[in-house]
Amino acid sequence: MTPEPDAIVVRGLEKRFGSFRAVKAIDLTVRRGEIYGFIGANGAGKSTTIKMLCGLLPPDGGRALVDGIDVAADPESVKRRIGYMCQKFALYGDLTAAENIDFFGGVYGLDEDRLKSRREELFSILDLSNASGTRADELPRGFQQRLALACAVVHQPAVVFLDEPTAGVDPVQRRAFWDLIDSFSAAGTTVFVTTHFLDEAEYCRRIAFIAEGRIAAEDTPAGLKTLLSGRAMYEVRMDDPAGSLPAVRALPGVLAAALFGVTLHVAIDAAADSGTLFGRLPGLAGFEPIPPTLEDVFLHIAGKPS
Ligand SMILES: Nc1ncnc2c1ncn2[C@@H]1O[C@H](COP(=O)(O)OP(=O)(O)OP(=O)(O)O)[C@@H](O)[C@H]1O
């Protein structure tokens, strides 16, 4: 049997909770070895989609193939072929790091020799060797997330689903975590990942933005930024950034404005003269052009009526 050319194929996938449509007929395709980012606000439908793709939640419509297997027809086969790191803490807190790995490896049917070599390999790659004998609930958050990743990939799945793997992890460890995700992808594993951090989404090969259960846009990070063509982005410094937002938004030629830390990110019509436009603002401390970020794209898409 020839393997499916694509790792994940989703057509018209639908999930309802009572009369509420949490996932609305979504379509997507993830290629083998790809890092595919699934990005959206709280409640957008990310975890619900992942649970359907992992064979944990039956879909109410449409079809999804994961590693060539239909998730609705054969969820048990899907579960054996994939790794899943769920959004909530899912380790056994009263087991040590090593015992957690051994438990998950056992569930996936790894024999003792294989389990030992995988444990040593993963603990070395994930820098967990010193934590081997520590109870999972006593590990720092960054270690817990790395251990959860190790448990999700112990059986070398073809496809791994990571639901907010870097939530609660500091920026340095987040960067290191993405290096690991990269190395899995380089070794041929397909990675389907959600995150709230849009700077991290830049590391994905392709991204789908999901809003209220629908895919609002899907492309490479660079491709998504072209959605902002016709606009020029500026960082604007104001004496009172938050208080000045209404005045900035009211300027003719301003298409969008949002608070970014202590500055504003402002999108203006590319044809407008920035000096004349911002010169009208009382309390202006300075402004300069900036390249658009995925956060700008996300705000642009999220601001559009569906
Ligand atoms: N078992 C359930 N019963 C009823 N409603 C649910 C259930 N699971 C999820 N929902 C609802 O479906 C919507 C999508 O939830 P989901 O957990 O998929 O969002 P999410 O994008 O993962 O959000 P977050 O970023 O907060 O993790 C939400 O409105 C949520 O309240």
Ligand SMILES: [Mg+2]
């Ligand atoms: Mg979620």
